[in-house]
Amino acid sequence: MKPAIATKNLTKEFGRNRAVASISLEIKQGEIFGLLGPNGAGKTTTISMLSTLIQPTSGSAQVSGFGLERQDEIRKAIGIVFQDPSLDDELTGKENLDFHGRLYHMPSQLRAIRISAVLKLVGLEDKAGQQVKTYSGGMKRRLEIARGLMHHPKILFLDEPTLGLDPQTRRGIWDYISKLNQREKVTIILTTHYMEEADALCDRIAIIDRGKIIALGTPTSLKDSLGGDVLVIEAIEVEKLASLLNGTGKTKITAGQLSVTVHNGERMAPKLLAIAAKHKIKITSLSLKKPTLEDVFIRHTGRTIREEEASPLDMMRVRRRAR
Amino acid sequence: MLNDIYTVWLREMTRFGRARSRVVSSLAMPLFWLIFLGTGFGSAFSLPGMDYTAFLAPGIIGMIVLFTSIFSGVSVIWDRQFGFLKEILVAPVSRVSVVIGKALGGATVATFSGLIMLAIAYAIGAIQPSYGILPAMAFMFLTGTCFVAAGLAIAARMRSMEGFQMIMSFIVMPTFFLSGALFPLSTAPDWMRAISNIDPLTYGVDGLRHALAGNGMLPIWLDFTILAVLALVAISLASYLFRRGAL
Numbered sequence: 001m002k003p004a005i006a007t008k009n010l011t012k013e014f015g016r017n018r019a020v021a022s023i024s025l026e027i028k029q030g031e032i033f034g035l036l037g038p039n040g041a042g043k044t045t046t047i048s049m050l051s052t053l054i055q056p057t058s059g060s061a062q063v064s065g066f067g068l069e070r071q072d073e074i075r076k077a078i079g080i081v082f083q084d085p086s087l088d089d090e091l092t093g094k095e096n097l098d099f100h101g102r103l104y105h106m107p108s109q110l111r112a113i114r115i116s117a118v119l120k121l122v123g124l125e126d127k128a129g130q131q132v133k134t135y136s137g138g139m140k141r142r143l144e145i146a147r148g149l150m151h152h153p154k155i156l157f158l159d160e161p162t163l164g165l166d167p168q169t170r171r172g173i174w175d176y177i178s179k180l181n182q183r184e185k186v187t188i189i190l191t192t193h194y195m196e197e198a199d200a201l202c203d204r205i206a207i208i209d210r211g212k213i214i215a216l217g218t219p220t221s222l223k224d225s226l227g228g229d230v231l232v233i234e235a236i237e238v239e240k241l242a243s244l245l246n247g248t249g250k251t252k253i254t255a256g257q258l259s260v261t262v263h264n265g266e267r268m269a270p271k272l273l274a275i276a277a278k279h280k281i282k283i284t285s286l287s288l289k290k291p292t293l294e295d296v297f298i299r300h301t302g303r304t305i306r307e308e309e310a311s312p313l314d315m316m317r318v319r320r321r322a323r
Numbered sequence: 324m325l326n327d328i329y330t331v332w333l334r335e336m337t338r339f340g341r342a343r344s345r346v347v348s349s350l351a352m353p354l355f356w357l358i359f360l361g362t363g364f365g366s367a368f369s370l371p372g373m374d375y376t377a378f379l380a381p382g383i384i385g386m387i388v389l390f391t392s393i394f395s396g397v398s399v400i401w402d403r404q405f406g407f408l409k410e411i412l413v414a415p416v417s418r419v420s421v422v423i424g425k426a427l428g429g430a431t432v433a434t435f436s437g438l439i440m441l442a443i444a445y446a447i448g449a450i451q452p453s454y455g456i457l458p459a460m461a462f463m464f465l466t467g468t469c470f471v472a473a474g475l476a477i478a479a480r481m482r483s484m485e486g487f488q489m490i491m492s493f494i495v496m497p498t499f500f501l502s503g504a505l506f507p508l509s510t511a512p513d514w515m516r517a518i519s520n521i522d523p524l525t526y527g528v529d530g531l532r533h534a535l536a537g538n539g540m541l542p543i544w545l546d547f548t549i550l551a552v553l554a555l556v557a558i559s560l561a562s563y564l565f566r567r568g569a570l
Contacts, residue, residue: 051413075415086406090338102330103414
């Protein structure tokens with residue numbers, strides 16, 4: 001099967017700033033692919049290039065089998081939900097969708113069918129007749145997702161789909177996204193700087209930092225690349241326990257605590273307790289730490305995916321979204 | 324392509340339908356111009372062979388068309404600011420269709436506003452109702468198309484609303500003053516007439532004056548032709564700028 005998207009050394013420079021530095025990747029048809037990285041990592045720029053809004057400085061890409069120069073074919077094949085709201089506030093929800101259907105040359109009957117279908121999908125049937133300026137942030141987001149799906153794109157881009165939304169709405173949108181992916185068989189590419197989001201939703205993730213892909217794989221494989229789960233044990237005779245456990249995983253003693261790196265920590269914990277019991281070693285506490293994507297990011301960059309560095313523009317975005 | 328133009332036009336109409344009260348209130352200022360300036364100047368100066376209010380009325384209609392249409396063009400900055408422009412730009416629709424649709428939509432709105440002002444001018448007796456309303460509508464629409472496209476061309480490179488006041492001061496007001504809307508150009512100094520010659524509104528106002536007051540400087544067909552050519556030039560320029568620097 002041909003990949004939904006394939007890029008080769010895709011690069012975008014703004015003046016001297018290399019926003020995207022030679023990205024090569026393949027996204028399979030039907031997968032949910034995440035671009036995870038801090039603000040300013042080049043996620044939106046990448047999506048803008050793939051959706052024909054801006055042209056790459058160098059490198060090439062195929063979207064749904066078409067080279068980037070074939071803008072019209074690509075535009076018909078993709079749907080996109082932008083990071084910033086892109087609805088017409090003066091129009092009603094339904095009018096926004098109708099406008100979209102017309103832009104994509106859908107005949108009026110088909111428009112009517114699709115409009116009610118996507119409205120149902122995102123649960124906005126009741127509000128469809130009201131002007132968008134009366135919608136909450138989450139409702140606007142859902143309407144945008146509905147709009148992005150209306151013309152049945154093969155590929156759907158979601159740029160920070162849950163930025164600035166409350167946790168409940170966020171979970172709701174995650175649900176929609178995975179349902180969509182399964183039901184409509186649409187390939188989804190989403191950008192996010194929320195770890196949990198990438199972890200919960202994506203089949204595969206590319207972690208980007210400063211315009212480069214620094215790690216790529218399934219969430220599990222990325223986390224496993226750190227060596228596995230860590231069991232932290234407090235016991236009276238930690239040294240003895242450490243030597244007993246040498247076979248099960250990498251052991252390390254820091255400040256009287258023993259940490260053992262193992263695969264599948266939940267299953268290992270009882271075995272470990274059994275070994276301790278057999279040798280009459282008293283364990284006072286045991287905790288399990290599962291690696292997160294954050295740890296993966298830290299491992300590769302030495303930094304956290306920081307939210308404290310949110311630019312004024314992002315703060316504005318969050319505020320506008322939350323409205 | 325026609326479909327796409329219609330789609331963009333339709334959106335302008337829907338928005339216009341929502342903002343009717345704003346349109347009506349935007350008529351207040353020109354109305355004051357017509358009544359107070361017309362009455363005040365009319366009793367202080369006299370034009371050979373014609374009442375000043377009758378002279379001024381087509382000029383004020385031209386003013387409304389100018390203001391409404393140029394702002395409708397520049398409003399694309401709002402679309403950019405609030406992201407809606409991206410929705411249009413990422414759709415399989417040519418930039419030219421977007422520009423033409425916007426221009427025709429803005430021109431329709433401008434014509435509508437001009438017609439309201441025309442009705443008021445009838446009502447206060449500034450001009451007499453006549454079949455001139457039909458060619459007048461054509462001139463309003465053409466002038467409108469011209470200035471929406473000009474507004475789009477200006478906005479194609481603007482990223483913020485900061486330049487807005489500048490446009491107002493350095494483009495809209497001179498365009499208005501130099502068009503002969505307020506005073507006859509025939510007695511104006513040569514340098515001023517030279518600038519007026521490149522002002523599209525000059526031909527719009529002159530055409531309106533032909534249609535509504537029965538006099539003008541140039542033949543009405545020449546006004547029409549020049550305005551039509553200028554509208555085409557403005558649309559081409561806006562389309563070109565849009566294709567190059569839309570984001």
